[in-house]
Amino acid sequence: MTTLAPSADADPDASPWTPVCAVADLQPERGVAALVDGRQVALFRLFDGSVHAVGHRDPFSAAYVIARGIVGTRGEVPTVASPMYKQVFDLRTGVCLDAPDDAAVRLPVHAVRLREGLVEVGPPLASR
Numbered sequence: 001m002t003t004l005a006p007s008a009d010a011d012p013d014a015s016p017w018t019p020v021c022a023v024a025d026l027q028p029e030r031g032v033a034a035l036v037d038g039r040q041v042a043l044f045r046l047f048d049g050s051v052h053a054v055g056h057r058d059p060f061s062a063a064y065v066i067a068r069g070i071v072g073t074r075g076e077v078p079t080v081a082s083p084m085y086k087q088v089f090d091l092r093t094g095v096c097l098d099a100p101d102d103a104a105v106r107l108p109v110h111a112v113r114l115r116e117g118l119v120e121v122g123p124p125l126a127s128r
Contacts, residue, residue, distance in 0.1 A: 017113065017120040026051065026119065031067035031080065036121045041110055042067035043119065044091060046078055052091040053110035053121045058082045059096070060105060 020034045026045035040056035056064045061084040069080040078091040088097045094107035111122035
């Protein structure tokens with residue numbers, strides 16, 4: 001698990017961004033876990049080059065395993081399947097596609113930006 005302090009040059013009026021790793025360090029379709037501002041986050045780089053960050057805790061098993069999940073798609077939706085009980089989550093929204101109306105089983109989604117070859121993760125976004 002990677003732990004880094006918030007970026008020193010972050011805008012003081014904006015949400016803090018935490019540099020986590022080089023984009024090149026993320027293998028496509030594989031997850032990695034990182035500690036961002038005291039929260040365990042799972043990061044995924046997809047084949048299209050996009051990077052997604054969601055909560056690492058599986059809401060069904062309460063285990064911190066989402067980074068070990070299986071990356072895929074449902075239609076055009078990028079997904080990760082929990083390695084525990086195989087529920088599938090939308091990487092863009094955190095919604096469990098197997099229980100879309102149950103807000104209690106959504107993964108928190110974090111803002112991600114790529115800057116100067118680094119992946120930076122922000123705080124959790126509001127539920128969508």
